[in-house]
Amino acid sequence: GAGVSQTPSNKVTEKGKYVELRCDPISGHTALYWYRQSLGQGPEFLIYFQGTGAADDSGLPNDRFFAVRPEGSVSTLKIQRTERGDSAVYLCASSTTGLNTEAFFGQGTRLTVV
């Protein structure tokens, strides 16, 4: 597709369940980012991939959160034992490598933990 695609657009899950959020970046973009945005807040950095490897995962809040990008394209954000505090919009972005290159954002996945 032409842009960054995130699926599902909405996800409601019960507390304690496992969820996976998917991001399809723009073709050819080597950098991929995950952010979390709570209501009324700015996006909060979670993890950044360069190719297949996580270049910076310092934003993952705890070991319940994990992300993979096995072939350097699609990425999956995985959340185990979900908690109500995990409810937020999860944003994915991709970009080419280099300074002054803007990131393109998907529409996000709205996760609600009940």
Place this chain on the structure above:
Amino acid sequence: AQSVTQLDSHVSVSEGTPVLLRCNYSSSYSPSLFWYVQHPNKGLQLLLKYTSAATLVKGINGFEAEFKKSETSFHLTKPSAHMSDAAEYFCVVISSASKIIFGSGTRLSIRP
């Protein structure tokens, strides 16, 4: 370390009047700076970016921003606000490690 500070959490202007959204940056080298806009329940859209080719950067929808190294600022302006400009605006810097760093955001309200 690179960072951005948005000085106003909320700005309210009347339709047809100028808009000024303030952003200060911190960087030890020439930064990569951007402004993004987020309309309610919509994704983040790039408004403009600073590439060091020119200090005055023109973006979409009549917005522009001026990079001032002496003031470490990258304020966003528009001569005449339109109702459709009501949204959340984020100043963004790309760190040397390619991390996208967001400001806290400024909510722009437009009064009829």
